[in-house]
Amino acid sequence: MREVTGRGEALYELDEPALARLAPDLIVTQALCAVCAVSYDDVRAVAERLDSRPDVISLDPGTLREVLGDLVRLGEATGARESGGALVAELQARLDRVRDAVAGAPRPRVVALEWLDPPYAGGHWVPEMIALAGGRSVAGEPGRDSRTVSWKELEASQPEVVVAMPCGLYVEEAAEQALARRERLDSLGAERIYAVDAASSFSRPGPRLVEGVELLAHLLHADRLPSPADLGWRELTPEVRRAGASG
16 A cells, blocks of 8 residues: 555545436545545545536544534534534533543553554544543554554553554454564553454544443443443453463
């Protein structure tokens, strides 16, 4: 992907004839990540050629607050303003419940790995999710891009908890990626190491990020919050420790 984008080539292309047949009134896209979706400029160019002349909305949130704000924008754009506002109120109430549940608890040092080869520290809304869940992000910065880090830098950050959330992967895929680098993870010295369902509740800026906050709160403070139903996660600590001991 780096090679393709480095040459200025697109990773995706739009099926313009199919879009013409569909004749949309609205196209929702994003310009946040060139790896995740078709280029925003390409979407605009195609939209201008369609007979239906659709509106184009680009959702590019950098924080959880902006993610919730985009839900209001979508509600307005689709004629469902009240529904959008009601959804945001419901999600905010859930976040408030998490915040209240972890109030006063110790805040463990957390590293969230958005990728593992090379390691990426999760940015954008992920550090904010960690803070709401009662932890401290010690690698990624809130509202900033995810960034590449060295294993040495991660070790120096002295994490107590490591959460493997490779972008777009589900929990078993995330666990596989993490365990393939178990010696590296063991070198960080964390007390607990988890793999989570990043594709559903961490990578994509939508309502299910709130589930991700609820899960993080359970992983960091299991005595205060239950694990969300139907949201996958897996503790990898014993397997990582065995690898370190055998090494």
